[in-house]
Amino acid sequence: MAILTPAYTPGARNVRRRARGRFFGLRLSLAIVITLVMVFPLYWMIMTAVSPRADLYQSGLHLWPSHWTWDNFTLPIKQFPVWQWFRNSAVITIAVTVITVIANLLAGYAFAKLRFRGRNALFLLLLSTMMIPVQAIMVPQFRLSIDLGLFGNLWAVILPESATVFGIFLARQFFLAVPDELIEAARSDGAGQLRIFVSIVLPLCKPLIAVLTLLTMLSEWNSFAWPLVVLFGNDQLFTLPIGMVTDLQGQYTSNYGALMAMNLLMIAPMVILFVAFQRFFVQGLARSGLK
């Protein structure tokens, strides 16, 4: 699905010339205006992050910093364990991604290629858990984390957040397209199911793995509700979003320069990933629910 990269077919030239005629100038200006409106808040964030604090309280609208400064970055980093939060976010994101992707790939394969009793019922059961909101189960999850001894370390986030079925559906669809003959052939050579899966099927599914990995990383890096509940009270365990909301917003109530600087730090990894792997993000999000 090439959504962001338009495909040109042989006839496209003519179509293009004809299409250009109608309201071309209007359409182009509209597209540019919409794009500018969308990008402006991001510009404002960057601008504020590098502006000296006095700039914020000036009267009148200033679209450019009076001079460039890094103070907004150094101040919160000095006052709060921001790098520790960054590290926690990274550790949690990587751990959840590894666990989720492996678990979802295995389950997706079972639903696509293995035959067993109750397959459809089980599939429906898992499907029904897809939309359970954190807030519906956060109280029992909170108690459970304490009972399981997870409370007070990062596993309290990692394990519950790895319990997701979203990737199973994407994986199942992808595996259904893998020819049965290939698997049959490997079977008659005496390969076991796991070996077939790892050495025959998975190498064919690199785009699937890329999409699952990126989408899981995205949702975990940005995850908020459950970490807020379970990491509460121990700022050495905070992730970036929790630190932002619990500590930084409390401390810098009107020092938006510091907040915008830390916001930039928080969004940078995902923006970089998006720019680098845009195609996979777009494919994944477009396909995530469409049949």
Next chain:
Amino acid sequence: MPRGTSYKPRRRGAYTHGQAAAASLFLLPNLALVGLFLLVPLVLAFVISTQKLGSLGSPQYIGIDNFITLFRDTIFWETVWNTAVFTIFTVPVGMVIGLGVALLLNSVLPGRTLYRSIIFLPLVISGVATGVLGSWMFDQYNGFFNKFLHAIGITGPAWQSDGKWAMISLILVTLWQRVGFDMLIYLAGLQGISPDLLEAAKIDGSSAWQRLRHVTVPLLGPSTFFLLIMNIIYSFQVFDTVWALTRGGPDFSTTTVVTYAYREAFDDHGPQQLGYGAAVGVFIYLITLAITVIQWRFSRTRDEAG
């Protein structure tokens, strides 16, 4: 099920048995995680919702008292109303804008790939970052919007202290964040529409508006339905943007139902009203379930019709 069904009957016995054993191993990690961290808590949520429970002390069974309190709780109904307002203004408006932008950027324009990427970008930015950014843009003293309005001679509204305006700022921030998703799904849908069809309608003498109304929009039906469900669920479950932008305030004027569940169970009183919070959670689950069931029914009807 297209391909998977063509297994060889002669091998049935041993083969299926071996596959079932393999399947249970393949499913084990996911089932263990989902069972322990989703299904068990879901059952427990119903149990705890019948209890008076704080973080200390033992639970006390109180039957449906939490739900009676809930239905008499005027703040709860205010949060239901807020959720409805938020959903009604974010979902259809976002979808209409998304469709418009998709139509615009599906037509041939120089640089359209770049425009699409930029409109899509807020989607990878977290709700927390979006909310924090929004709280600055909408700051009633020094924020961009009020400075801009001041520059053109208008006194800007009190985005923080006036509940109505706080809700409007939340809706605008959410639209900024979500419109890229609507655009993306509609773009994918538009690419599935054959240009010949539109060309034929054109030759038949239909206007651009008629083609949009009678050809394009009906053919985008599946995309619209998908977006409607996804967006309703998203709007219904919004939390991170709200928390970072307004904390649900002023008072409860931007507190949605899920935000209320968090405030009641963990925030406003410390982890004290766990039983009551669980009751709000059960309510949220039942609504989500209802939306999901509607989705299933409709997509089944659609599949059977098609």
